[in-house]
Amino acid sequence: MLGYQSSLVMYDEEYQRIVEIADKLLRESNAKAVFLVDRNGQLIAATGETEHLDTTSLASLTAGNIAATGGLAKLIGEKEFSILFHEGEKDNIHISIVGGRVILVVIFDQRSSLGLVRLRVKKGSEDFDRTMEELDRKSAEEAGSGGPQNPFAEITDDDIDNLFR
């Protein structure tokens, strides 16, 4: 059994690629905002009209939402519900699971439609999934070769204490 589980690591190159895919999805689906969130609630990337949104809370609640509906799915004998859709008066949220490990969130209003969002999400998901696979491969290679340098390898007790001053 594991003690401390391995971390999700994001590198510059893959991050840029993810933002590009998210931007493309945002444009092509006429959406207001696109988010990529990991299943534990950490925000990976956000694009679009995000300045008035609490992106951290959005990520955490999305992951909670996916986890809760995943629990419901298992209760009725389903593996998971891969798509969730929340309809509001003005804005709607489309949530989908990409490659079983990350969550794609698209926020859109009347300038778009559920059909268009679903269509573009499907295409975008394949691109996200490929990038996440590359990221996994890279993480495994880097972990094997000992690099890139663990930024925390050199921290001291003082560094930690300073955080709480």
Added chain:
Amino acid sequence: MAFINYAAREINCKIVYYGPGLCGKTTNLQMIYQRTSPDARGKMISLATETERTLFFDFLPLALGDIRGFKTRFHLYTVPGQVFYDASRKLILKGVDGVVFVADSQEERLDANIESLENLKDNLEEQGYDLEKIPFVIQYNKRDLPNQSPLDELQELLNPDQVPEFEACALTGEGVFETLKAVAKQILIELKKGRR
């Protein structure tokens, strides 16, 4: 499972506050929220019932500062303490980096503490974790109340492995930051070891 983001030069860790119903998990988070400067904290979210019992979780993001050029963020979660919310508790433990067990020091809650700690072990095991191997601290809360169990009894029953432990009164904030600091420190030490 910490999230190390080299692109944003950020590290995100998840801390879960566990413990029996009404032991003060939410109060811990509220106190941290109140006593942290607004630029270091995000919004606190509480998914609670009308009577303010936690239904799913509370969430508080904290940005503590930089370590070696990396922004260090901690996401604090509580679980619902009531026994029948077990399905929700399991979900919240996913991807946890460190656990705080908040014990209720009142004598009549001794059994509830033990049951909750066993439940924590079981639920972690289900997620593939071993409590003995992850960052873990214990807080004996409500030390200001008159009907409390003696400290050595609590220690013997709840902390046989002698992990870091703190006496607290979450309502006044006593012991709250000491607890948080201890678990955060353990998490950073794990990261230092390079288990990423």
